[in-house]
Amino acid sequence: MSFFPASLEALIDKFASLPGIGRKSAQRLAFHVLSLPEEEARSFADAIIEAKTSVHCCKICQNLTEGEICSICASDRRDQSTICVVSEPRDVLSIERGREYNGTYHVLHGVLSPMSHVGPDDIRIKELLQRVADNDVEEVIMATNPDTEGEATAMYISRLLKPFQIKVTRLAYGIPVGSNLEFADDATLNRAIEGRTEM
Amino acid sequence: MSFFPASLEALIDKFASLPGIGRKSAQRLAFHVLSLPEEEARSFADAIIEAKTSVHCCKICQNLTEGEICSICASDRRDQSTICVVSEPRDVLSIERGREYNGTYHVLHGVLSPMSHVGPDDIRIKELLQRVADNDVEEVIMATNPDTEGEATAMYISRLLKPFQIKVTRLAYGIPVGSNLEFADDATLNRAIEGRTEM
Secondary structure: OOOOOHHHHHHHHHHHOOOOOOHHHHHHHHHHHHHOOHHHHHHHHHHHHHHHHHOEEOOOOOOEEOOOOOHHHHOOOOEEEEEEEEOOHHHHHHHHHOOOOOEEEEEOOOOOEHHHOEOHHHOOHHHHHHHHHHOOOOEEEEOOOOOHHHHHHHHHHHHHHHHHOOEEEEOOOOOOOOOOHHHOOHHHHHHHHHOOOOO | OOOOOHHHHHHHHHHHOOOOOOHHHHHHHHHHHHHOOHHHHHHHHHHHHHHHHHOEEOOOOOOEEOOOOOHHHHOOOOEEEEEEEEOOHHHHHHHHHOOOOOEEEEEOOOOOEHHHOEOHHHOOHHHHHHHHHHOOOOEEEEOOOOOHHHHHHHHHHHHHHHHHOOEEEEOOOOOOOOOOHHHOOHHHHHHHHHOOOOO
């Protein structure tokens, strides 16, 4: 049962298919787009086409880029012998924000997840192994999320990297800076005690 | 400071310009669009253009439609002598969902709001007055939202309708069906007592 014109319904459907957008929000977004001036609506549509056609994965690190190789892989100011393995392109942004890390990245585009039928061939593990085999890599830092799937993925990849006899490390666990012990969960607190450092 | 390709940033900006979508959500939506197959991304863009170009306002009631006149105004099974005035197209949907109302609508596309510089000429009041003047209208039901701006708008329009000597009514205030007196606010409860009906 619908009282909206078909093309409006179609647009609402499109918005509702996005992650985290329910039917009501989709309606609001569609109405907003309809209320835009013609050229702005058109430029929204163009932005989708443009991003979809010009953005692809860096040949080396699989991060999103418009060129053949991303700016980090192309930079001679970055330490090309260190690779930080993350699951999503947005994780690169998170680490870059810290302005401390000076190596390169490898974006897996997912994590192993038997529940969602994501196996080793569905994420960019082959490309990482090839990269380690072909280049002079000294250290691989596993920076997948500290959840079950991220852990399993890090563990799986670190085993595959064993034969290369390079240093494979994992991000440190512990209490977040600026947080409060009272609100730290048991698992985190235990890991923070295990990983304690000398002052 | 951005680590995303320019066209991806542009798409994120577009999503972030939508109401209720923050920077983080916009990123998630843009990444989702990038992960879609080419033809689906294209059909999303097409849906925006299609809705924007083919949807416009019904000549009579100003509701959104693809034809010249919407299906409700064109229907001979609807009571054309009763007009329910709402502020937004989605309000038509809300009332239609009840399946009780059999009259027509008039969509104002906004409410009077001095704070946001929305005056009588910015919403479809002229069109309503013209419609009442030209047709055999018996009743106008003011169904704007029960908030300050909706009230003011209903009051303003009802004054303009006075000279036509037709029945002008307002939606009843009271406690919502299925709710709990304990959680009803004072204003609503007072209105419910004022408007009490005989059993």
